[in-house]
Amino acid sequence: MKAGMKRMKLRALSVSHVNSYIKKLTSNDPILCNIRVKGEISNFKAHASGNIYFSLKDEDSKLRCVLFRDYACETAKKLEDGMSIIVGGSISLYEKDGLLQMYARTVEVEGVGELYAKFLRLKDTLEKEGIFDASRKKAIPEYPSRIGVITSESGAAVRDIINVIARRFPKVDIALYPVAVQGEGSAGQMIKGLEILNQLGGIDVIILGRGGGSIEELWSFNDEALARAIAGSNVPVISAVGHETDFTISDFAADMRAPTPSAAAEISVPSLLEINYRLEGIKNKIYGEMKSLMDSKKAELARIEESSIFRRPHSLLDERMIALDAAFTCINSNVQRKVAGMSDNIELTGRNLFNLNPLSILSRGYAIVQKDNLLAGSVSCLSEGEAVSVRFSDGTAQCTVDKITRD
Template sequence: MYIKTLTVTLVNSYVKKMIDNDIILNNLKIKGEVSNFKKHSSGHLYFSLKDDSSKINCVMFKDYASLLDINMEDGLMVEIKGKIKVYQKEGSYQLYCEEIKKQGVGELYLAFLKLKETLEKEGLFKLQHKKPLPLYPKKIGVITSPTGAAIKDVINVAKRRNPYIDIIIYPALVQGSGSSNNVIEGIEYLEKDKKVEVIIIARGGGSIEELWSFNDEALARRIYESKTPIVTGVGHETDYTIVDFVSDLRAPTPSAAAEIVFKSHSEIKKDIDNNYNKLQKSMEDNIFKKKNEINLFKNTIEFNSPITYILNEHKKIKVINDRLNISIKKKVSEEKNKLGYMMELLNSRNPLNILNKGYTLVKDESGNIVKDSKSLSGEQQVEIKFRDGSLKAKIEYK
């Protein structure tokens, strides 16, 4: 029998036609647990439906999704009505969902919730137990798969942001049997290096089964007990595992964890320059303030110094002296004027002034002024006062 050689496109087209014409595959009802659920910005829903041994990729377009009356989330047990279709370009098939009914919660998700509740009650998630990250770490440890995309993302971010930081990578299993113990060994190994200041645990996205290693209780408790701060970047932004709650900081992705931990060299330099400028301005402002305080103290001391006090008192004395001199001069002038007036008045009334007209003044022996001749007798001595002098005389005849 001759079989024609087919192209990939023809094979995928043939498989698509076979499935499209299958009655069962075009009218399915499937029961399983929702895993790796994501809602696209377009409104379409993407997730996996799994049971104990298999899974199938599912999509529900927004027209059907808008009619849902349940909240889709990982771990939810559902019954789905839909069709199996082939995506010919990729050669893959998936379930196109039309109706979804809630059946319960999956076993893995129930286990996740139970452990989360237990650790939360013990206080392992409390903020006061979170260790602060170093501002400028010099050496960083990374626990991840040596062959996965996560390590490439971390290294690329590290090179771009700060190539001067040392990185020590602990190659670990991040999926499957023994992976959680391997991550614990990585923590213990890196903690022995006292120069490692922070540890990143990284793993790319995946289903709840693929990320189950990070829901391990022993791993969660070891992260809690770690003396070195630990940052987790496990899965995608919507993926949450137990280690995310117990770690010191949860990043949505491995790249985001690296962005947080590896401080940008340019930003550090900028911070240093800004702090230098702030410090310089603060010092200048402080010096200016202290100078003003010194000048104020100096002025206060000078104002209250004995020399200033004495000089001020001298000024006051001079002012008082000047006022006193002015007052004395004024008083003397006033008294002189009064005296002159009194002298003029006295002179005008001085009986001796009549002597200038040729008159004389006669006094008896007792010095009394003789007003009439009756008071005199013969042989009596008298004094006759003239304008320019006086004479002694004796009365011979009366």
């Protein structure tokens, strides 16, 4: 280039032109137009439209993928994070965002990915130990006064938790223990947080969680030591990791699993509005029952006031006096009749006793013969020459038996 010659400036292209150019290159590439890629699923999401979005990854890289509804077979609908698959389709640029992604047309399930297989092995081990047993779960208190939160202090999760609790039950205190929620050492920080909040005292429930992410980003919550720390916590723990479709070992070890951090906040505290509404309902119920009781008593009092007894109370006393006189007369008559009957019985008994008295019989000319102070009721009891006593009504004669004549 000669000295002094001006350098030609390249024409500046718009972002749209650049993206369009790259899209044409990728769309016309014979390899990228029809390619099969093998990898492990992460960031899986099935959209309400029927389209499926996910990433394929290996140890070093990730590739965004989309499977449109028209190609979503039954196999594709059963995909989940951690599965190893082979995707067939094309790779091109999504012009709007300038992102390279794969447009999948076929999906073949190859097996379970390494991370997911590790997840299943740990889950099986802890489940057999009884770490996940329902009998170990602690109840979440209905009205907590202080809630411990273990999460990142800069993430959306902590803001969601604080906002929901402040809206629903502002009287509760929040003790935040900030931790890293992904990466090396994050599980150890969360374990330390559980220890500190358990030792602190006065904590009624602990929320442990973070926002959504890939299986790699959520992997700290699949740590075995963390799961055991959660299960061993004296304070009930609510696990709130990721989105509703995300499941981690921490979810199974916790006393309760919430689909999101916001949901965990809702579970941990009652709604003050709902409490006030229930109290208002109870107040209205009590008021209604008291009013009904008062109305009933007023009506009863009105009936009493209108009764003849209330208007003429002496008439009731007169009636009672008449009834009392009648009862006295009846009792007196019964007593006299009973006494007369008993007198007749006594007189009859006296006559019978008098008639049965041996002395009474003697007054009618009979006598009693005794030998040796014993009654001689027959001549066979006597012998000639024996001395006997003969008892008359007016005295006793001592006699000797001269002769015995038998009839």
